[in-house]
Amino acid sequence: EGGAHLEEEHVHKVYDQIASHFSSTRYKPWPLVEGFIVDIPPDSLVCDVGCGNGKYLGVNKGAHFIGCDRSANLISICNQRGFDALVSDGIRSCWKANTFDYAICIAVLHHFSTVERRIAALNELLRIVRVGGKVLVTVWALEQEKKKYTEQDVFVPWHLQEVTPKKPKKPQYRNPNKKKSDGASSADPSPVVQSPSTLESKAEITSDQESSDSSSSSSAESKQVYQRYYHLFKQGELDELIGHLPNARIEKSVYDHENWYVVFEKTNT
Amino acid sequence: SSIRKIGSTRSNLNFEGEFEGMRLLVHNLIRCTKACMSDDPRLELVASRVDPPESKPFKKQFITMMLPRLNWNLFYNTSKSLGIDVPQQMPDDSTTDEQWQAIHSALLEVNVVEGTLTCPECKRVFPIENSVANMLLNEDEV
Numbered sequence: 001e002g003g004a005h006l007e008e009e010h011v012h013k014v015y016d017q018i019a020s021h022f023s024s025t026r027y028k029p030w031p032l033v034e035g036f037i038v039d040i041p042p043d044s045l046v047c048d049v050g051c052g053n054g055k056y057l058g059v060n061k062g063a064h065f066i067g068c069d070r071s072a073n074l075i076s077i078c079n080q081r082g083f084d085a086l087v088s089d090g091i092r093s094c095w096k097a098n099t100f101d102y103a104i105c106i107a108v109l110h111h112f113s114t115v116e117r118r119i120a121a122l123n124e125l126l127r128i129v130r131v132g133g134k135v136l137v138t139v140w141a142l143e144q145e146k147k148k149y150t151e152q153d154v155f156v157p158w159h160l161q162e163v164t165p166k167k168p169k170k171p172q173y174r175n176p177n178k179k180k181s182d183g184a185s186s187a188d189p190s191p192v193v194q195s196p197s198t199l200e201s202k203a204e205i206t207s208d209q210e211s212s213d214s215s216s217s218s219s220a221e222s223k224q225v226y227q228r229y230y231h232l233f234k235q236g237e238l239d240e241l242i243g244h245l246p247n248a249r250i251e252k253s254v255y256d257h258e259n260w261y262v263v264f265e266k267t268n269t
Numbered sequence: 270s271s272i273r274k275i276g277s278t279r280s281n282l283n284f285e286g287e288f289e290g291m292r293l294l295v296h297n298l299i300r301c302t303k304a305c306m307s308d309d310p311r312l313e314l315v316a317s318r319v320d321p322p323e324s325k326p327f328k329k330q331f332i333t334m335m336l337p338r339l340n341w342n343l344f345y346n347t348s349k350s351l352g353i354d355v356p357q358q359m360p361d362d363s364t365t366d367e368q369w370q371a372i373h374s375a376l377l378e379v380n381v382v383e384g385t386l387t388c389p390e391c392k393r394v395f396p397i398e399n400s401v402a403n404m405l406l407n408e409d410e411v
Contacts, residue, residue, distance in 0.1 A: 004411070043331040045338070064331060066295060072401050079288045079400040082323065084295050086402040092411065094299040094395075094404035096310055099338055 002113045010155065010229035011111045012070045015052075018160050018226060019073030023053035032256050033106055034059055036136050036263070044101040047128055049090055050108030054078035057085070063102075068093065091120045095128040098269065103128060103135045107259070109238070110139040110230050113153075118231075119244050126248055126266050134251065138261045142232040145258060152234065155227035233260050288400035289323055290382035293347055293375055295402075297339050301388035302395070302404050311343050312395065316351060318383035327373045335376070336360070348375040 015022065029037075033056065040046060042062030051057060051067030052074050058065070058081070067078050067085035078085035088094045090108065103125045112118045125135045142149055238260050242248050252263040291314075300310030341359050348355045353375040356368050364372075386395040386402065395404050 004408075043328065043334045045335065064294075066298070068404075070405075072403065075401050076288065076399070079290065082289050084289075084292060086291065086295065086299075086404060088404040089302070089406070092302055092304075092406065094302050096298055096300050096338075099298050 003117060006113045006229060007111060007117075010227055014158065014226040014228050015071040016073050017224075018158055019053075019071055019077065021161055022158075023074065023077050026053050026055050029055060029059055030106070030138075030257070030259075032254075032261055033104070033136070033138065037063075037104070040102055045099065046102040046104065047095065047100045049093070049103055049105045049125060051078060051083075051085055054081050054083045054085060056104065056106065057081075057083040066100075068095075091117060091124055093124055093128065097127050098130045100129045101133050103133070105135065105137045107138055107140065109137055110233065111228075113229060113231065115241070118241055122241060122248070123245055126245055126264075129266050131266050131268055133266050134263055135248075135266070136261070136263050137238065138259045139233045139238055140230055141255060141258050141260050142234050143255070143258075149232055152232045154230050154232060156230055158226045158228055160224045160226060235260075238262050287320065288382060290320065290380040290400035291384070291397055291402050292377055292380045293344060293351075294335065294377055296347060296381075296386070297344055299386070299404065301391060301393060302406050303388070303391055303393060303410070305388050305390040309340070311340055312386040312388055314347050314350075314381065314384060314386055316381040316384040318381070319351060319379060320382050322374060322378035322380065325373075325377045327370070329369060332360075332369075332372060332376060344376070351375070351379055351381075353379065 037046075037056055037059045040060055040063045044063040046060075046063050046065045048054075048056055048065055048067040051069050052071075054067055054074075054077060056065070057067050057078065065083065067075070067083060068088035069075055069078075069085065070087065070089060072087050075085050075087050086094070090105075090112075105121075105125055109118055109121055112121055122135075122137070125137070129135060142152055235255070239250055239253050239262060242250055242262065242264050247267045247269070248264045249267050250262060250264045252261070254261050293314075296312070296314050299312060300306065301312060304310075336359055339359075345355055345357055348371075353371055355372050355375050356364065360369065360372060380400075381397055382400045384397045386397065386404075387393070393410075395402065397403075
């Protein structure tokens with residue numbers, strides 16, 4: 001049986017094992033997501049479901065963000081940075097209903113392995129926001145500019161490199177309109193987003209680039225390769241899933257940097 | 270310097286420095302993952318370790334906007350158990366600055382690094398270990 005078991009092996013165990021390394025590669029907020037976050041009014045209560053290392057939790061200091069994630073190691077990193085975050089599941093979460101003004105779920109839904117579980121996760125996002133509250137979901141797209149995926153259900157390798165965890169700097173609020181290099185590779189001037197074919201760091205190599213990027217992979221001794229499960233979304237697929245929910249109204253649906261980006265509103269309880 | 274080891278389930282990371290645990294605002298927004306007590310969902314927080322509170326900027330407007338979402342009784346009782354006296358009623362125009370400070374400190378500054386969250390109905394205990402609250406159910410509970 002797929003579902004929870006597949007996700008345990010190829011999502012949750014992987015993220016927990018790679019947490020430090022993963023966190024060290026997740027430092028560049030995605031402009032479109034950052035723009036959505038910055039527009040959130042002050043004093044709003046926001047849940048980041050699948051918050052990872054807390055990358056988005058400090059972007060808008062006027063709003064109050066609370067994160068949750070399946071990985072205890074990633075939540076530790078959030079707590080160390082001074083954020084509110086706890087370990088919770090995306091389908092059965094701990095939040096009371098009608099609690100948040102906004103929920104964001106960035107590059108998470110594509111880790112659910114069945115249609116039913118994706119709908120259940122979307123339902124849960126709706127449950128935890130108030131009526132009139134808004135949800136932002138992003139997922140990796142099947143349609144890519146650089147790499148042509150033919151299958152929707154894929155395993156994307158992660159080459160683990162040892163990273164000594166050091167205390168991360170408390171994230172500073174950044175003006176999303178200003179392009180700023182965070183000390184990342186200067187050869188990568190474009191906004192960096194999480195997508196199958198965009199290299200965020202030399203450590204994350206897709207199976208396609210393994211052969212062509214031998215120079216970047218040989219510089220680091222990779223101790224282990226983990227396979228992360230992804231379901232890549234076709235155009236309109238996410239919208240159709242949201243259509244299954246009786247109390248969701250889609251406000252915006254766009255393709256951006258190899259991701260589908262959808263905002264929907266809770267219309268009633 | 271002390272290096273704190275994260276002792277929970279399968280993690281093996283060692284960090285120097287401080288962790289911030291569960292604040293009472295967050296405690297007030299969660300309920301048993303089994304969705305018990307649909308009328309009055311809450312968890313009982315028992316703290317075995319509370320680190321010195323991290324100072325946070327006082328925002329009266331934010332706290333005011335949180336009030337409709339809070340179970341004040343739960344907040345009052347939990348604050349008391351952690352040694353903070355907040356007013357028994359929700360703040361209004363008569364609330365003094367000192368009372369507001371106590372509310373702010375209890376809601377947003379004090380945080381529980383070690384403790385338990387217990388469902389009054391099913392008695393399930395969710396742990397807070399090394400600042401990490403784990404609200405996951407086991408396989409046989411799902």
